[in-house]
Amino acid sequence: MAGVANAVRGALRKTAREQRTISWNALHERTGHKLLPALSQAQKIQVLALVDQLTAAGEPLLSVLLTDGHSESLQLHRAVAQRLERTLPGDDLALADHLEAAIAELHRLWQHR
Structure with missing residues (x-):
């Protein structure tokens, strides 16, 4: 899963610099990684935990940029945060408000990176 995580991390960083959010489908299109569409929920959590394991404690997780507008996304963010002890x-x-604020903070942080 490390290879998938590296591809996802790069795409999420680019998305942050572009001041956008991204869906799983668009993430697949951006990375071209053949495993992305077949990931189970548990594998998505694992990949995103790997993506964000090096995120500084005071910074929002890059994975908050993954938005699909479903309650499944909220559960995914909860699971990733729990795995990373956030x-x-x-x-x-309240979680939706928190994610919106985290997205704005990420955009601010990555605007000039």
Whole structure:
């Protein structure tokens, strides 16, 4: 999974510099990585945890840029944060607000990187 994580990390960094968010489908198109469409939820969590394991404690996770607008995305973000021992709000509305703020912070941080 390390190869997939490296491809995803690069694509998410580019997405952050572009001041955008990205879906799994667009991520697949951007990376061309053949394994992405076949990943299970558990594998997505594993990949995103690998992507963000080096993210500084005070910075938002790059994985927050993955947005599909579904409750599945919220569960995914919760699972990744839990694996990385990051704290998130408990309810979906508060989590959605938190993710929106994290996306804005990432865009600010990556604007000139």
